[in-house]
Amino acid sequence: MKKVTSTEMNSIDAFSIKAIGIPGIVLMENAALKVVKNIDLEKYNKFTIVCGVGNNGGDGLAVARHLIVEGKDVDVFIVGNIDKGSKDFYLNYNILDNMVVDIHHISSEENLKKLSKSLESSDMTIDSIFGTGLKRNVEGIFEKTISLINEKSNYILAIDIPSGLNADNGEVLNICINASKTVTFQLPKVGLYEFNGKKYAGEVIVEPIGIPNMAINKVLGKI
Numbered sequence: 081m082k083k084v085t086s087t088e089m090n091s092i093d094a095f096s097i098k099a100i101g102i103p104g105i106v107l108m109e110n111a112a113l114k115v116v117k118n119i120d121l122e123k124y125n126k127f128t129i130v131c132g133v134g135n136n137g138g139d140g141l142a143v144a145r146h147l148i149v150e151g152k153d154v155d156v157f158i159v160g161n162i163d164k165g166s167k168d169f170y171l172n173y174n175i176l177d178n179m180v181v182d183i184h185h186i187s188s189e190e191n192l193k194k195l196s197k198s199l200e201s202s203d204m205t206i207d208s209i210f211g212t213g214l215k216r217n218v219e220g221i222f223e224k225t226i227s228l229i230n231e232k233s234n235y236i237l238a239i240d241i242p243s244g245l246n247a248d249n250g251e252v253l254n255i256c257i258n259a260s261k262t263v264t265f266q267l268p269k270v271g272l273y274e275f276n277g278k279k280y281a282g283e284v285i286v287e288p289i290g291i292p293n294m295a296i297n298k299v300l301g302k303i
């Protein structure tokens with residue numbers, strides 16, 4: 081299967097949304113359901129989900145919703161300024177808010193302590209901090225959060241890309257999530273198979289999320 085860069089993937093997503101008319105939230109919901117499909121719900125019961133404020137974060141919020149509806153014990157954390165949230169991030173944020181789900185914002189040392197406790201007591205940590213939108217070095221509270229996740233988690237599943245990995249070349253942008261498994265959407269991203277990619281992504285599972293071949297062929301120039 082053709083490996084793609086983040087730019088190519090974003091163009092394929094955009095073509096599906098703008099030219100074909102598949103709402104982004106439909107792709108996000110499909111993505112979330114494919115993540116849940118790859119979790120053994122007999123084995124894992126308590127989850128810590130750490131979300132950024134972009135669409136990767138939105139995926140994580142949707143996964144949290146499905147796990148809660150399945151009766152699982154889910155702690156939801158957000159790292160980043162939610163005022164900068166993407167449209168679809170907000171949509172899923174508001175749904176959880178309306179479901180009166182406790183959402184912890186990692187903005188201070190205090191919350192990092194709460195995160196640490198949650199990670200230690202969870203069977204699985206789900207990383208939805210950054211996906212293909214990571215563009216610069218991971219620093220500050222993001223670096224502290226990723227370091228804590230790596231240190232305290234029992235098992236880490238990454239959504240689309242382990243956060244901190246450059247999806248285009250497999251470079252580590254200062255620090256990266258050490259995932260046991262990565263569920264990546266629709267097409268494999270180049271960086272997942274480069275040296276660091278193998279090291280940080282763990283087992284990579286490529287899951288289609290309903291993007292028509294027409295969008296893929298259009299962007300990759302096969303037509």
Ligand SMILES: NC(=O)C1=CN([C@@H]2O[C@H](COP(=O)(O)OP(=O)(O)OC[C@H]3O[C@@H](n4cnc5c(N)ncnc54)[C@H](O)[C@@H]3O)[C@@H](O)[C@H]2O)[C@@H](O)CC1
Binds near residue numbers: 134135137222
């Ligand atoms: N509609 C779509 O395009 C879909 C996108 N999907 C998900 O969306 C992801 C891409 O989403 P986005 O393009 O919103 O980007 P991301 O969600 O990957 O990350 C972008 C966010 O992180 C911030 N950021 C980037 N680098 C940073 C750094 N070094 N330090 C701190 N903050 C940083 C940006 O300001 C932005 O808020 C994919 O990986 C996938 O998981 C899926 O939901 C499928 C549909």
Ligand SMILES: [K+]
Binds near residue numbers: 210239
């Ligand atoms: K991620």
